[in-house]
Amino acid sequence: MLEQPYLFLVTEVARRLRLEGVKCGTAETIDAYRAGEFVQMRTVQDLKNVLRLCMVKRLEDYEIFDKIFDELEKQKRPQEQPKNETQGDKAQAVKTVERGESSADKRKEMTVYYSPVEVFMKRELPTPTLAFMRESKRVMKRLRRRLALLPGRRYTRSAKGYVDFRETIRTSLRTHGEILRLLHMKRKVTRCKLVAIFDVSGSMDTYTEFLMQSMYALARQSVAVEVFVFSTRLLKVSSLLKYFGPKKAAELISREVNIWGSGTRIGNCLATFIDKYRGIVGKGTVVMIVSDGWDTGDPEVLDRAMRSMKELVGRVIWINPHADKPGFKPRTIGMETAMPYIDVLAGMNALKSLKGFKTYFGAGVQPMGRRPVSRRARPALP
Amino acid sequence: MLENLTPEILVKEMEKELYVADEPLALAVYLALKLEKPLLIEGEPGCGKTEVAKVLARLLNTELIRLQCYEGITASQALYEWDYPRQLINIRLLEDKKSVDEITEEIFSEKFLLKRPLLAALLYEGPNPPVLLIDEIDRSDEEFEGFLLEFLAEFQVTIPELGTIRAKKKPVVIITSNRTREVGDGLRRRCLYLYVTYPSPEKEMKILSLKVPQLSPKLAAEVVNFVQRLRQVGELAKKPGISETLDWANALTVLGATEINPSILSSTLTCLIKNEDDLRIVRDLGLV
Numbered sequence: 001m002l003e004q005p006y007l008f009l010v011t012e013v014a015r016r017l018r019l020e021g022v023k024c025g026t027a028e029t030i031d032a033y034r035a036g037e038f039v040q041m042r043t044v045q046d047l048k049n050v051l052r053l054c055m056v057k058r059l060e061d062y063e064i065f066d067k068i069f070d071e072l073e074k075q076k077r078p079q080e081q082p083k084n085e086t087q088g089d090k091a092q093a094v095k096t097v098e099r100g101e102s103s104a105d106k107r108k109e110m111t112v113y114y115s116p117v118e119v120f121m122k123r124e125l126p127t128p129t130l131a132f133m134r135e136s137k138r139v140m141k142r143l144r145r146r147l148a149l150l151p152g153r154r155y156t157r158s159a160k161g162y163v164d165f166r167e168t169i170r171t172s173l174r175t176h177g178e179i180l181r182l183l184h185m186k187r188k189v190t191r192c193k194l195v196a197i198f199d200v201s202g203s204m205d206t207y208t209e210f211l212m213q214s215m216y217a218l219a220r221q222s223v224a225v226e227v228f229v230f231s232t233r234l235l236k237v238s239s240l241l242k243y244f245g246p247k248k249a250a251e252l253i254s255r256e257v258n259i260w261g262s263g264t265r266i267g268n269c270l271a272t273f274i275d276k277y278r279g280i281v282g283k284g285t286v287v288m289i290v291s292d293g294w295d296t297g298d299p300e301v302l303d304r305a306m307r308s309m310k311e312l313v314g315r316v317i318w319i320n321p322h323a324d325k326p327g328f329k330p331r332t333i334g335m336e337t338a339m340p341y342i343d344v345l346a347g348m349n350a351l352k353s354l355k356g357f358k359t360y361f362g363a364g365v366q367p368m369g370r371r372p373v374s375r376r377a378r379p380a381l382p
Numbered sequence: 383m384l385e386n387l388t389p390e391i392l393v394k395e396m397e398k399e400l401y402v403a404d405e406p407l408a409l410a411v412y413l414a415l416k417l418e419k420p421l422l423i424e425g426e427p428g429c430g431k432t433e434v435a436k437v438l439a440r441l442l443n444t445e446l447i448r449l450q451c452y453e454g455i456t457a458s459q460a461l462y463e464w465d466y467p468r469q470l471i472n473i474r475l476l477e478d479k480k481s482v483d484e485i486t487e488e489i490f491s492e493k494f495l496l497k498r499p500l501l502a503a504l505l506y507e508g509p510n511p512p513v514l515l516i517d518e519i520d521r522s523d524e525e526f527e528g529f530l531l532e533f534l535a536e537f538q539v540t541i542p543e544l545g546t547i548r549a550k551k552k553p554v555v556i557i558t559s560n561r562t563r564e565v566g567d568g569l570r571r572r573c574l575y576l577y578v579t580y581p582s583p584e585k586e587m588k589i590l591s592l593k594v595p596q597l598s599p600k601l602a603a604e605v606v607n608f609v610q611r612l613r614q615v616g617e618l619a620k621k622p623g624i625s626e627t628l629d630w631a632n633a634l635t636v637l638g639a640t641e642i643n644p645s646i647l648s649s650t651l652t653c654l655i656k657n658e659d660d661l662r663i664v665r666d667l668g669l670v
Contacts, residue, residue, distance in 0.1 A: 027571060038413065039389065049405060059561075223524050
C-alpha cells in the first residue's frame with residue numbers, strides 16, 4: 001500500500017490542475033494513484049512522468065502541469081493533512097479523491113465570481129441566456145449544413161458507389177425476386193469542419209459581448225469546430241471556452257491577447273494560423289473570419305495569407321459587423337485586399353438569428369456551388 | 383513476461399526489437415499494460431508512434447490487429463459486415479432444399495460474418511491478448527470517435543443476429559493521432575496520454591546505430607547534426623521525422639557515401655524534405 005504523501009500529492013496536483021482549467025477528473029486521479037502501486041519511483045522525474053501520463057491528456061496542458069509540479073516540488077513535502085484522512089485503504093483513497101474534487105469545484109466557482117478582472121470588470125459580460133444559446137445553436141447548425149463540404153452518415157441514391165442492397169432487393173421484388181440491376185448509393189454531403197477566427201481588437205469593441213457569446217456557442221457545438229481569437233496575436237480558445245464559459249474565458253483571453261491593444265494585424269495573424277495550424281484545415285473546412293477589416297499591418301502580408309488560406313480550405317466566409325448597414329461597401333484596406341478570396345461576405349445578423357441568417361445564406365440569396373472535395377495535391381504557391 | 387515486467391526491462395526488451403524507447407514512453411507502455419487502459423499517443427508524423435504497437439506485438443508474441451482510420455470510416459468498416467454476395471448465392475442454392483427459417487439461420491451464422499479489425503481483436507484466440515492499433519484516429523470523424531468510446535469502455539459488440547460478443551482477453555490498445563483534428567475529451571479521458579516529439583541528438587544517434595548499423599559513427603553524427611539543424615527551421619511545413627532520418631541514412635549507405643558533401647546532399651535531400659516549398663526554403667537559407 002502506498003503511503004499518504006503520494007495520495008496527497010495526487011489530489012493536490014489534480015486540484016491545482018483544475019484551477020488552471022485542465023480537465024482532470026476523478027478517473028484520472030484514481031489512475032494516477034493506482035499507477036503508483038505498479039511503478040517503483042526512484043527519482044522525482046519518475047514521479048513526474050507517472051503523474052503526467054495519467055492526469056494530463058493534452059499537449060497544451062503539459063506546460064501547466066510542469067509548472068504546478070515544480071512549484072509543489074519546491075515546497076517539498078506538503079503541509080499537514082486533515083486528521084480524518086490518515087487511513088490508508090483504498091476506499092478511503094477514493095473518498096478523499098472525490099472530496100478533493102468537490103472542494104476544488106467550489107473554489108473554481110469562487111474564482112469565476114470574484115476574480116479581479118482588469119478589463120472586463122468595467123463591463124458586465126452576461127452569461128448567454130438560454131434563449132440566445134438555443135437560437136445560436138440553431139443558426140450554427142444551419143450554417144454548418146449550408147456550408148457542408150464533407151460526406152455525412154446518411155446515404156443517397158447514385159449511379160456509382162456502394163451497392164445499396166436494401167433498395168436492390170426491394171426493386172427485385174417487381175421481377176419476382178430476380179435481381180436484374182444493382183442499385184448504388186453514396187454518402188450525402190452534410191457536414192463540414194468549421195474554423196472560426198474572431199477579431200477581438202479595439203475596433204471591434206462594441207461587439208465584444210456578442211462576440212464572446214457566439215464564440216462560446218460555437219466552441220460548445222462539437223469537436224469539429226475550432227475557435228481562435230486575434231488582435232495583435234493569434235490564440236486558440238476552443239477548449240478554454242468549453243471548460244470555463246464566456247466569463248472566465250474572457251478574462252483569460254484578455255490576459256493572453258492584447259485585446260485593447262492598438263493595431264490589428266490581420267495579415268500576420270492569419271499567416272500565423274496557416275503556419276501553425278495548417279494541419280487542422282483541409283478542403284472540407286470552412287473558415288469563418290469575424291472582423292471589420294481594420295488592418296494596420298502590411299496589406300501585402302494579408303493578401304498572401306488570404307491567398308494561401310483560400311487554397312488550403314474549402315470555403316472562406318467573412319463576417320463583417322458593418323455589412324448589416326444598408327449601402328455597405330467593403331472600403332477598408334483590409335476588406336478590399338481580402339475581398340477576392342472571400343466566398344461569402346455577411347453581416348453580424350447572420351449569426352444572430354435565423355432570420356438574419358437567411359438574408360445572407362438563404363437558398364435564394366447566394367448560389368453556394370459545392371466544390372467537390374478533392375484529395376489531389378494543391379497547386380503550388382506562386 | 384507480463385508478470386515481472388518493469389519499465390527498465392521494457393526499455394531493454396524494446397531495444398532488442400530495434401526500438402529505442404525513452405523513459406516516459408516505456409513508462410506509458412508499461413502502465414497501459416498494467417492498468418489495462420488504452421494508450422493515446424500524439425505527436426509529429428514519423429516519430430515512431432505506430433512502431434510502438436508493432437514492437438509491442440512482437441514483444442508480447444501476439445498478433446497486431448490494425449485499424450487504419452480515414453475520413454468517412456463507419457462502424458461496419460471497423461467492426462463487422464455480413465458477406466452479402468455469399469449470402470445471396472447461398473439463398474439461391476438452398477432455395478429448393480430448405481425452409482425459410484433454416485436458410486435464415488444458415489446465412490446469419492458466423493461463417494458469413496466478415497470480421498473487421500475491432501471484432502477480430504475481440505475474437506482473437508491466443509495465449510496473450512492481441513495488440514489493437516487504432517491508427518490516425520484524428521482522420522476519422524467525430525461520430526466514429528463516439529462509437530469507439532463505447533467499444534473501448536466495454537470491449538463488447540452486439541450483433542443483432544448473433545447476440546453479444548465479449549472480448550476473451552482485453553486487447554492492448556494503442557491509439558495514434560497526428561493532431562490534424564483535436565481528439566475529443568471523452569476519448570482522452572479513457573486513455574493514458576503521451577506526446578512524442580522529435581528525439582534528442584543522443585537518442586537519434588542510438589536509433590541510427592541500431593537501425594542502420596552499416597553507417598559509420600562519424601557519418602551518423604553528421605546525419606544527426608544536419609537533421610537536427612533542419613528541425614530548427616521554423617518555416618518548414620513538414621519537419622523531417624525519425625523515419626526520414628532513417629530513409630536518408632539508408633540512402634547514404636546505398637550510395638556508399640563517406641561524408642556529407644554538397645553534391646550528395648542535394649541529390650538525397652528529397653529523402654528528408656518532401657515538399658516543394660520546403661525545398662525552396664532550405665535552399666534559400668543556404669543549408670544546402
